[in-house]
Amino acid sequence: MEKNGLIFIDKQVGMTSRDVDFQIMKIFGTKKVGHLGTLDPFASGLLVVGVNEGTKLLSAFEESEKTYEAELILGKKTNTGDLTGEVVEEKDVPEIDDRLINVTLKTFLGKSTQTPPMYSAIKKNGKKLYEYARSGEKVEIEARKIEIYKIDLNKYNKNIISFVVSCSKGTYIRSLCEDIA
DSSP: OOOEEEEEEETTOOOOHHHHHHHHHHHHTOOOEEEOOOOTTTTOOEEEEGGGGGGGGGGGGGSOEEEEEEETTTTTESSSSTTSOOEEEOOOOOOOHHHHHHHHHHHOEEEEEOOSSSSSSEEEEEEEEEHHHHHTTTOOOOOOOEEEEEEEEEEEETTEEEEEEEOTTTHHHHHHHHHHH
């Protein structure tokens, strides 16, 4: 008997979203598996996975608001925009406080455009952007429309900004962090 439906997975750090799909394929003995959105391997959180006929339901959730908790380290920039990359720039961080951070975060509220990171799975000409990045090839990345519905500071301590953001599909938290910094 074929199993159909949605599975809500608490994806752990270290797995790709596609790794989760492969595990579900194995468990249910099917190849028709897909997920909604993609979480980076270093991210944990809810991953919605469709199985067989359940994959048709995923599109109903595409426009749903997504909420993330993120940490941003000021003063260091990596080639990937995340903690897995090589540090390509370091700067001293000026004195800042919670008030300034809150004011800065609020400037991101509303509709805007965002350029996705080069190290992402977005395809251009049939090839993933991270494949271009790893081979040193430069390609133009088109900005995408996004919306930030809510963004709040959790805490600021020793150049680390912890915040929560609710946003539209297509928002890259790594790119948002770079813009905030």
